[in-house]
Amino acid sequence: MVLYESQYTSDPVPSAKEASDRSKINNLLIVISLLTSLAFLILLAAFLFYCYTRRKFKNKESKKTTYDYTLPTKAVSQEAQVFTYKQLLLATDNFSPLNVVGHGGFGSVYRGVLPDGRLAAVKQLDREGKQGDREFKVEVDMLSRLHSPYLLELLGYCADRNHRILVYDYMPNGSLQKNLYSDGTTGSPILDWPTRMRIALDAACGLEYLHEFISPPIIHRDFKSSNILLDGEFNAKVSDFGLARLGSDEINGYVTTRVLGTQGYVAPEYALTGHLTTKSDVYSYGVVLLEILTGRVPVDMKRPPGEGILVAWALPRLTDRDKLKEMVDPALEGQYDMKELIQLAAIAAICVQPEANYRPLMTDVVQSLIPLVERRASSKATRFSRFSSQIVNMKSSSTDRGSIV
Ligand SMILES: Nc1ncnc2c1ncn2[C@@H]1O[C@H](COP(=O)(O)OP(=O)(O)OP(=O)(O)O)[C@@H](O)[C@H]1O
Numbered sequence: 001m002v003l004y005e006s007q008y009t010s011d012p013v014p015s016a017k018e019a020s021d022r023s024k025i026n027n028l029l030i031v032i033s034l035l036t037s038l039a040f041l042i043l044l045a046a047f048l049f050y051c052y053t054r055r056k057f058k059n060k061e062s063k064k065t066t067y068d069y070t071l072p073t074k075a076v077s078q079e080a081q082v083f084t085y086k087q088l089l090l091a092t093d094n095f096s097p098l099n100v101v102g103h104g105g106f107g108s109v110y111r112g113v114l115p116d117g118r119l120a121a122v123k124q125l126d127r128e129g130k131q132g133d134r135e136f137k138v139e140v141d142m143l144s145r146l147h148s149p150y151l152l153e154l155l156g157y158c159a160d161r162n163h164r165i166l167v168y169d170y171m172p173n174g175s176l177q178k179n180l181y182s183d184g185t186t187g188s189p190i191l192d193w194p195t196r197m198r199i200a201l202d203a204a205c206g207l208e209y210l211h212e213f214i215s216p217p218i219i220h221r222d223f224k225s226s227n228i229l230l231d232g233e234f235n236a237k238v239s240d241f242g243l244a245r246l247g248s249d250e251i252n253g254y255v256t257t258r259v260l261g262t263q264g265y266v267a268p269e270y271a272l273t274g275h276l277t278t279k280s281d282v283y284s285y286g287v288v289l290l291e292i293l294t295g296r297v298p299v300d301m302k303r304p305p306g307e308g309i310l311v312a313w314a315l316p317r318l319t320d321r322d323k324l325k326e327m328v329d330p331a332l333e334g335q336y337d338m339k340e341l342i343q344l345a346a347i348a349a350i351c352v353q354p355e356a357n358y359r360p361l362m363t364d365v366v367q368s369l370i371p372l373v374e375r376r377a378s379s380k381a382t383r384f385s386r387f388s389s390q391i392v393n394m395k396s397s398s399t400d401r402g403s404i405v
C-alpha cells in the first residue's frame with residue numbers, strides 16, 4: 001500500500017514505455033483468459049461426450065439384459081412330477097370327450113384340473129408302450145428340465161403300465177394355427193398386426209433357446225403354427241419340442257425309417273436326405289412367418305395352380321413391394337405397418353432359403369425382430385414388462401451379433 005502510494009505520487013504520468021508495457025500485459029491477460037475459456041469449453045465438451053457415451057453404453061447394457069433369457073435354473077433341482085393314471089382320470093373326468101381341446105398325430109389333448117387346482121393340458125400319447133418305460137422317463141425328464149418363458153412348460157407325466165401321458169401348462173387361447181385360420185365360428189378374435197409381430201418374436205425366442213442355450217442343442221423337428229400356443233394375453237410359447245424323438249428311430253442323428261415333421265414345414269434337405277440340423281427348424285420357422293404374413297396354410301392344393309405350396313408361391317414375391325402388399329392376409333384389412341411388413345418379409349425370405357447354410361441362426365432372427373416389437377412396446381408399455389420381469393439368471397446373449405435385415 002505504501003509502495004503503491006510512493007510510486008504513484010513520485011510519477012503520476014506514465015511514460016510511453018510503461019504505457020506500451022501495460023497494453024502488452026493487457027493483451028497477455030486477454031490471451032490467457034481466452035485460452036482458459038477455450039480449455040474450459042474443451043473440458044466441458046469432453047465431459048458431455050463422456051456422459052453421452054456412458055449413457056449410450058448403459059442403455060445398450062440394459063437392452064442386453066432385458067432380452068436375456070431364463071436359464072434352466074431348475075435343471076439340477078427339479079424333476080418332472082409323476083402322475084398316476086388315476087390322478088389324471090380324475091383330472092380329466094375320465095378323459096371325457098367334453099374335455100377334448102384338440103387331436104394331433106400323437107393322440108388327443110384334454111383339458112384337466114390337477115389335484116392342486118392348476119389347469120392343465122393332458123396329452124394322451126396313443127403310441128402306448130412303443131418305447132421302454134425307462135427310455136420314456138429319461139426323455140420326458142430331460143424335457144421337463146427346460147425352462148423359458150417362450151417354451152410351454154411340461155408339468156409332468158404318467159407312465160403307469162402302458163400309458164404314456166404328458167401333462168402341460170394349459171394355454172387358454174389355443175394354437176396360433178387355430179387363431180390364424182379361425183372361420184369366425186370359434187369366436188377367436190382376428191390376430192392384429194402387433195400381436196402377430198409379438199408372436200413371431202416369442203416363437204423365435206423359443207427356438208433360439210433350444211438351439212443356443214441348451215447343450216447339445218435341441219432340434220424341435222416339428223415346428224409349426226399348431227405347436228405355438230397362446231396364453232390368456234396372447235403370449236406365445238413353443239410346444240412339443242423334442243417330442244418327435246419319442247417316436248423316431250434314429251442312428252447318429254439320421255432318421256432311418258421315415259422323415260418326421262409336417263408337410264409344408266419340412267426343410268428340403270431334411271426331406272431328401274433325412275439330415276437334420278438346427279437350420280431345418282429355421283426353415284420351418286420361415287414357413288410360420290409366411291403363415292402369419294399371408295394367413296395361408298403351408299399346403300393347399302385347392303388353390304389355383306402355382307399357389308398350392310406357400311413357400312414356392314411366396315418366395316419370389318417377398319422382395320417385390322407391390323406384390324408383397326397383395327400377399328398380406330386379407331383378414332388384417334390393410335391394418336399393418338409397411339416398414340415392418342417389408343422387414344418381416346425379408347426375414348421370412350432368408351429363413352426359407354433352399355440352401356441350409358444361407359439361413360440365419362435363430363439368434364439373428366430374434367435380434368432382427370426385437371426392434372420392431374420394442375418400438376411399439378416402448379410407446380405402449382404393454383408386454384415390455386414381460387421380458388424384463390421373467391429374468392431369473394442372466395446369460396450374455398449375442399446382442400452384438402448382426403441383424404439380418
Ligand atoms: N397346452 C395346451 N393348452 C391348450 N391347448 C392345447 C395345448 N396343447 C395342445 N392344445 C390343443 O390341442 C391341439 C392338438 O395338439 P397336438 O400337439 O396333439 O397336435 P398338433 O400340434 O395339432 O399336431 P401334431 O400332433 O401333428 O404335431 C392343438 O392344436 C391345440 O389347439
Ligand SMILES: [Mg+2]
Pocket residue numbers: 104226227239240
Ligand atoms: Mg402340438
